[in-house]
Amino acid sequence: MILIENVSKRFTLHNQNAAVIPVMTGAQMRVEPGECVALTGQSGAGKSTLMRMIYGNYLAASGSILIGGLDVVRASPREIIRLRRETLGYVSQFLRVVPRVPTRTVVAEPLLALGHGEAEAHARAEELLKMLNIPERLWSLSPTTFSGGEQQRVNIARGFAHDYPALLLDEPTASLDGANREVVLQLIERAKARGAAIVGIFHDEAARKRVCDREIDVTGFTPRKAA
Numbered sequence: 001m002i003l004i005e006n007v008s009k010r011f012t013l014h015n016q017n018a019a020v021i022p023v024m025t026g027a028q029m030r031v032e033p034g035e036c037v038a039l040t041g042q043s044g045a046g047k048s049t050l051m052r053m054i055y056g057n058y059l060a061a062s063g064s065i066l067i068g069g070l071d072v073v074r075a076s077p078r079e080i081i082r083l084r085r086e087t088l089g090y091v092s093q094f095l096r097v098v099p100r101v102p103t104r105t106v107v108a109e110p111l112l113a114l115g116h117g118e119a120e121a122h123a124r125a126e127e128l129l130k131m132l133n134i135p136e137r138l139w140s141l142s143p144t145t146f147s148g149g150e151q152q153r154v155n156i157a158r159g160f161a162h163d164y165p166a167l168l169l170d171e172p173t174a175s176l177d178g179a180n181r182e183v184v185l186q187l188i189e190r191a192k193a194r195g196a197a198i199v200g201i202f203h204d205e206a207a208r209k210r211v212c213d214r215e216i217d218v219t220g221f222t223p224r225k226a227a
């Protein structure tokens with residue numbers, strides 16, 4: 001489902017005499033349907049950079065990143081948009097939303113974008129909001145004023161609304177209390193059971209050990225180590 005081969009990345013710092021920083025070389029990994037793979041490695045090793053390349057936010061300098069057959073490195077913007085709508089979900093650490101859109105709609109949006117009816121999309125959104133213990137009185141309000149933990153849970157609900165074949169999870173259990181953490185771990189287990197291929201960053205070691213089948217230490221892809 002996700003196949004990464006020989007990916008490299010360097011950053012050019014245009015405001016610092018165009019200094020070129022190589023951050024990754026020879027990155028490779030394969031994630032099968034139903035599998036969850038954790039990216040590990042010390043801070044600055046390149047976990048977030050690899051996730052951003054998989055999602056198409058950062059462009060790899062070389063190599064290929066195949067997701068359900070589409071090479072993200074060579075895909076057009078239109079293909080990336082379609083990939084993100086249909087195939088590849090991303091639960092980032094922070095919720096970014098258009099102001100004044102009610103929480104229920106924020107969560108239902110991925111389904112509405114796929115053409116599901118409003119009633120069905122809202123019902124699924126409400127089911128997830130309930131599971132994640134977002135009080136019903138908040139569903140018609142914008143999440144912009146919610147607490148950090150509430151925003152994270154809205155973000156998770158949105159990320160799990162559609163059954164994406166592939167999912168990227170960036171610290172999905174950070175800053176959650178025990179009960180909500182458990183709900184998120186169950187959502188991940190269910191996604192695996194229905195065949196989703198998942199790549200995640202989990203600083204929560206117990207969570208990582210429970211839901212991940214393998215770990216890939218991205219330190220192995222840092223240029224000085226590989227040289």
Ligand SMILES: Nc1ncnc2c1ncn2[C@@H]1O[C@H](COP(=O)(O)OP(=O)(O)OP(=O)(O)O)[C@@H](O)[C@H]1O
Pocket residue numbers: 011021023041042043044045046047048049050
């Ligand atoms: N936009 C950018 N411009 C320049 N350098 C960057 C950029 N993004 C990341 N880097 C550099 O790439 C390297 C890898 O960073 P990255 O954020 O991927 O690490 P990480 O493993 O996710 O770290 P952490 O666990 O602290 O989040 C770092 O040296 C970082 O400074």
